[in-house]
Every structure is written in structure tokens, then in C-alpha cells.
Amino acid sequence: MLRAWSADAVRSAEAALMATLDDEGELMARAAWGLARVCRARLEETGGSRVVVLAGPGNNGADALYAAVHLADEGAECVALQGPWPLAIGDSSSWQEAGVRIVAADGDWRAVLTGADLVLDGVLGIGGRPGLPDEAVAWVDALPPDAYVVAVDLPSGQDPAGEVAHEDAVFADETVTFGVPKPVHVLPATESAVGRLTVVDIGIELEGDPEVERLDFADVPGLWPVPTASDDKYSRGVLGVVAGGESYTGAPVLCCTAAVGAGLGMLRYVGTPAPTALVRASVPEAVIGDGRVQAWVVGPGLDTTSRAAGSKAQLDIARAALASDLPALVDAGGLDLVTGRRDAPTLLTPHAGELARLLNRLGGADSADVTRQQVQASPLAHARRAARLTGATVLLKGATTLVVPPEGTVRSQNDAPPWLATAGAGDVLAGVCGALLAAGLSPLDAGSLGALVHGVAADRANPGGPVRALALAHAIPGTVAHLLTR
Numbered sequence: 001m002l003r004a005w006s007a008d009a010v011r012s013a014e015a016a017l018m019a020t021l022d023d024e025g026e027l028m029a030r031a032a033w034g035l036a037r038v039c040r041a042r043l044e045e046t047g048g049s050r051v052v053v054l055a056g057p058g059n060n061g062a063d064a065l066y067a068a069v070h071l072a073d074e075g076a077e078c079v080a081l082q083g084p085w086p087l088a089i090g091d092s093s094s095w096q097e098a099g100v101r102i103v104a105a106d107g108d109w110r111a112v113l114t115g116a117d118l119v120l121d122g123v124l125g126i127g128g129r130p131g132l133p134d135e136a137v138a139w140v141d142a143l144p145p146d147a148y149v150v151a152v153d154l155p156s157g158q159d160p161a162g163e164v165a166h167e168d169a170v171f172a173d174e175t176v177t178f179g180v181p182k183p184v185h186v187l188p189a190t191e192s193a194v195g196r197l198t199v200v201d202i203g204i205e206l207e208g209d210p211e212v213e214r215l216d217f218a219d220v221p222g223l224w225p226v227p228t229a230s231d232d233k234y235s236r237g238v239l240g241v242v243a244g245g246e247s248y249t250g251a252p253v254l255c256c257t258a259a260v261g262a263g264l265g266m267l268r269y270v271g272t273p274a275p276t277a278l279v280r281a282s283v284p285e286a287v288i289g290d291g292r293v294q295a296w297v298v299g300p301g302l303d304t305t306s307r308a309a310g311s312k313a314q315l316d317i318a319r320a321a322l323a324s325d326l327p328a329l330v331d332a333g334g335l336d337l338v339t340g341r342r343d344a345p346t347l348l349t350p351h352a353g354e355l356a357r358l359l360n361r362l363g364g365a366d367s368a369d370v371t372r373q374q375v376q377a378s379p380l381a382h383a384r385r386a387a388r389l390t391g392a393t394v395l396l397k398g399a400t401t402l403v404v405p406p407e408g409t410v411r412s413q414n415d416a417p418p419w420l421a422t423a424g425a426g427d428v429l430a431g432v433c434g435a436l437l438a439a440g441l442s443p444l445d446a447g448s449l450g451a452l453v454h455g456v457a458a459d460r461a462n463p464g465g466p467v468r469a470l471a472l473a474h475a476i477p478g479t480v481a482h483l484l485t486r
């Protein structure tokens with residue numbers, strides 16, 4: 001499991017360690033040495049030798065400059081761009097003596113930058129506010145496209161807390177962070193700017209709950225509900241799926257195919273005539289109609305406004321499922337039936353547009369209208385608000401999937417290729433996570449583990465190429481086996 005801690009927690013851990021060290025510069029020395037080792041390796045891989053440092057005003061800039069001193073000692077040509085600010089440590093003459101030429105804001109920095117093989121972004125670190133000083137915006141605009149950009153600790157300008165996306169910021173090829181990952185490295189608003197993430201050990205130890213967790217492959221065997229000889233179909237979990245209608249007939253097929261493929265004890269399907277016929281034909285394992293279950297999936301392809309035959313009876317069962325004390329996953333059309341808090345374990349699985357709509361409906365007349373764009377610009381805050389309003393865990397879908405409980409550490413999964421952005425993929429996710437809820441997992445575990453398996457299945461269904469939702473659903477059983485037996 002990857003764990004990311006807030007800037008404040010990291011600073012406290014650094015202060016605690018520093019108090020035990022004789023030299024107050026020791027941690028920065030460790031950070032700079034580790035950073036220099038990574039840069040050295042990348043220069044060797046790419047055959048480059050010209051390093052340009054973007055030197056900010058704080059310790060992040062100092063880290064980059066110290067790393068450049070090591071690289072200069074080893075023969076690289078190192079130049080640092082300084083803005084109209086003093087450097088945190090030393091001045092231009094002391095750095096020049098140490099082997100790093102400093103080019104001031106009024107110097108010919110463009111020519112220097114054009115020749116860079118490797119750019120070390122040390123403008124801002126965990127002390128940064130989202131956005132960049134104007135001079136650094138100009139540097140970033142002028143970055144040569146073929147230079148390898150290494151961000152020091154985090155891509156400058158990105159929000160260290162990973163809460164908000166900002167357009168004036170660095171997008172790195174690699175980020176070298178110190179001690180532990182931070183939220184910026186794993187949350188959806190900022191993760192795409194991080195590139196490859198490398199963590200340099202500087203000896204700090206973090207205690208207590210992290211801000212963000214990310215499950216990895218090694219977590220799957222410990223969490224996945226593997227049956228034993230004493231199990232039967234009921235003890236493994238029965239899932240009820242209320243999905244589809246006369247206009248959306250495919251969603252229940254995808255959801256039910258994925259749910260049985262994830263290893264359910266049994267599945268009950270509740271639908272109107274057309275999708276029921278399709279589920280009968282394509283998922284012969286499904287038992288049709290209402291009955292006793294351990295958890296519900298309510299909503300894939302569900303049209304809550306339909307007047308077609310069978311719709312009223314189906315909606316009555318959907319409402320009864322939501323009013324029950326059983327765990328429930330609520331997706332797509334089912335989200336329109338959420339009226340407030342539910343006491344039983346609940347996982348809501350909106351995409352950004354559905355989350356905006358849910359917040360507008362539940363937020364009350366006084367709250368400002370939320371748009372899909374606002375959700376995408378600050379996904380964590382919006383998911384958290386929905387989790388607090390409903391008491392449910394909110395799984396917000398996207399390239400990075402967030403799973404946000406009403407309180408405490410959030411999970412963030414990034415396991416899927418962009419090919420997964422295809423209609424019906426969400427119905428498959430609902431089936432997988434629903435199966436895990438029926439087996440007794442918490443909404444947090446069911447959502448994050450389901451998102452991991454779903455993302456890996458997208459890749460395994462057709463490595464490196466397009467994937468359709470039905471192929472994704474069919475790839476679930478093999479993916480689970482692969483992750484359990486690797």
C-alpha cells in the first residue's frame with residue numbers, strides 16, 4: 001500500500017528527526033544526494049550532460065542547487081536560473097564557486113534553457129501555494145520539449161495538498177520526493193503532472209493515519225474474499241442488482257456479467273421485461289426477481305422517470321433496497337433516488353457530472369450551483385462534501401478514481417489505461433464493487449479494491465489497445481486469478 005502524508009505531517013516528522021541530528025543541514029544533504037543520484041542515472045540513460053536548475057526562493061530551490069553541485073562535481077554542465085528573489089541559502093557567487101553558474105532574471109536565460117538536457121524544477125516544494133511567480137511561468141512556457149524534467153519534491157505550482165488543479169504549474173517527466181509521498185503525487189487534481197514518482201529515503205518516519213492511501217497488487221490477496229471449503233453460495237454473498245430498463249438494456253448485462261465474474265455466491269436481478277430477457281440469455285447464473293440478498297446494486301441504466309411496463313415495480317424495489325439496512329452501491333440513475341443519509345454501509349459511484357447533480361439536489365436552495373468543471377477542478381473537496389451530506393462513501397470516477405469515506409483517510413486508485421474511458425465501463429465497476437460489498441467488504445475496501453481490479457482488467461483485456469466494456473467484464477475473473485496468484 002502506498003501512503004501519502006500531508007505537508008504538515010512531513011514537516012513535523014522532519015523536525016523530530018532533525019532534533020536528533022548534530023548537523024541541521026543533514027536532511028537537506030540527504031535529499032540533495034538522493035536527487036543527484038536519480039538525475040545522474042537519467043543523464044546516463046539519455047546521454048545528456050547539460051543541467052538547468054529552476055531555482056526558487058525556498059528550500060526546494062536549495063535542494064535543487066545542492067544536487068546540481070554534486071552533478072557538476074561529476075562533470076555535468078550546471079546552470080541555475082534565479083528569479084528576482086534571494087536564494088534560501090548562499091548567493092550567486094557562493095553557488096558559482098561550487099560549480100553552478102547562476103543566470104539572473106535579466107540575463108539570457110532563454111538561451112540557457114533551450115540547451116538543457118535535464119531541467120531540475122526547484123521553484124516551489126511543500127511550502128508552495130498553487131500557481132507560480134510570473135518569472136517561473138515564463139520559464140515553464142519556454143521549457144524545451146525534449147528536455148527531461150525532474151521535479152524536486154513536487155511539480156512546482158501544483159497544490160501540495162492535491163486538492164485543486166492549477167494551470168500555471170510544471171508538468172514533470174519524473175518527480176523525486178523525500179521521505180514519503182505527499183497527496184499531490186496521488187490525488188486526481190495534480191497526479192497527472194507528477195510523471196514517474198521516485199521516493200528518496202531521508203530517514204524520516206511518519207506515524208498515525210496518512211492523508212491518502214493507494215492499494216497496490218500486493219494488497220489484493222489480503223483483501224479479496226477467497227472462499228474456503230466450508231463456504232456455500234449463501235455464505236459467499238448474494239447480490240441483488242436493480243438496473244436497466246426498456247431504454248437502457250445493456251447496463252444490467254454488463255453489471256451482472258462483471259458481478260458473477262468477480263466471484264459472487266449468487267446474483268438476483270430485478271428489471272423490466274426487455275433487459276430481463278437479455279440477462280436471462282447472457283447471464284444464465286442470474287436468478288430473476290426480488291429475494292433475500294446480502295447487498296444491493298441500485299442504478300446502472302435505471303431510468304427513474306420511465307413509465308414503461310414493469311418500471312413502477314422495479315422502482316419500488318429500488319426504493320425498498322435503499323430504505324433497507326443492507327449495504328448498497330448506488331450508481332447512475334440510482335443516484336437520483338438518494339434523498340439524504342443512509343445508516344447502512346453505502347457506496348455512491350458518480351462520475352464528475354453525476355456528482356455535481358447530486359450536490360445540487362442535496363445541497364439545498366442556499367448552496368451555489370456546482371458544475372462538472374468545478375468537480376473536475378477540485379474533486380476531493382466535492383467528493384468529501386457529498387460523503388458528509390449523505391454519510392456514504394463516495395467513489396468519484398475518472399482517470400484517477402477517488403474513494404472518499406465521510407471521515408478519515410481517502411483512497412486513490414490509478415490502475416487503468418485511458419482506453420477505459422468508454423461507455424459501459426462504469427456498469428462493470430458497479431458489478432465488481434457490488435460483489436465485494438455482498439461478500440462483506442466495507443464500502444472503502446470494496447470501492448478501492450474494485451477500482452484496482454477494474455483498471456487492471458482493462459489493460460489485460462487488450463494490452464495497449466482499445467477495450468470495450470463487455471470485454472472488460474469478461475476479463476474480470478482472469479484478472480482476479482492473476483492478482484491472487486502472481
Ligand SMILES: NC(=O)C1=CN([C@@H]2O[C@H](COP(=O)(O)OP(=O)(O)OC[C@H]3O[C@@H](n4cnc5c(N)ncnc54)[C@H](O)[C@@H]3O)[C@@H](O)[C@H]2O)[C@@H](O)CC1
Nearest residue numbers: 014027028031058059060124125126127128129131133153
Ligand atoms: N524541512 C526539511 O527539513 C526539508 C525540506 N526539504 C525541502 O524543502 C522544501 C520546502 O521548503 P520551504 O518550506 O522553504 O518552501 P518552498 O521551497 O516550497 O518555497 C516557499 C517559498 O516560496 C514562496 N511561495 C510559495 N508559493 C508561492 C507562489 N505560488 N508564488 C510565489 N511565491 C510562492 C513562499 O512565500 C516561500 O518564500 C521541500 O519541498 C523540500 O524540497 C528537503 O530538503 C528535505 C528536508
Ligand SMILES: Nc1ncnc2c1ncn2[C@@H]1O[C@H](COP(=O)(O)OP(=O)(O)O)[C@@H](O)[C@H]1O
Nearest residue numbers: 397398399416417418420421423424425426427
Ligand atoms: N481517462 C481515463 N483513464 C482511465 N480510466 C478512466 C478515464 N476516464 C474514465 N475512466 C474510468 O472509466 C469508467 C467510466 O465510467 P462511467 O463514466 O460511469 O461510464 P458509463 O456510465 O458509461 O458506464 C470509470 O471507472 C472511470 O474511472
Ligand SMILES: [K+]
Nearest residue numbers: 121124152156
Ligand atoms: K519543485
